[in-house]
């Protein structure tokens with residue numbers, strides 16, 4: 001079964017608890033929480049405090065996507081706030097293997113993400129240390145962008161690398177996924193699909209999650 005991970009980036013932040021409940025009622029599997037620092041990406045969102053506050057109002061697993069420089073400075077705060085997955089960017093640290101091992105040692109899922117410019121081959125020497133690989137299918141920073149077609153090739157390459165080397169690792173895609181391209185994207189073998197504007201940009205996010213699920217069955 002493909003996991004559906006609505007991205008809170010496109011939610012109404014003034015009604016975030018209600019919007020989280022809505023996607024949970026619709027059958028979402030994870031909540032994707034985008035953390036941006038205005039340095040790694042040209043946008044700002046939220047930090048560990050809000051993750052901890054949201055943790056108290058939802059039982060869904062929290063899939064935290066850190067788009068920040070020097071992620072090693074902050075991963076523990078997100079783990080302590082209640083993250084179930086902590087994903088950071090390969091491009092944001094020179095010591096990705098060490099950070100993956102550290103996140104694993106804290107008993108949460110250790111994820112690595114690559115931006116559109118980074119080849120999947122850059123993961124070859126750290127794939128054994130990953131519990132999740134997140135392929136960005138847009139340039140990170142904003143919701144509502146168009147899916148970059150080259151990402152289809154990268155998803156197939158990532159699937160092959162994971163199958164050959166670390167089959168327990170999950171493959172996730174993030175950026176520009178919507179009802180029109182969902183089935184083709186999932187056919188590349190992804191395990192988890194992030195969707196922001198395609199879910200929270202609709203009047204009834206619960207119904208939209210159900211619609212997305214039915215497209216996958």
Ligand code: DX5
Nearest residue numbers: 007140141143144176196197
């Ligand atoms: C973008 C974020 C995404 C974003 C996706 O940098 O990492 O999670 O919310 O939004 P959509 O699904 O609208 O492309």
Ligand code: ZN
Nearest residue numbers: 034065174194
């Ligand atoms: Zn994201």
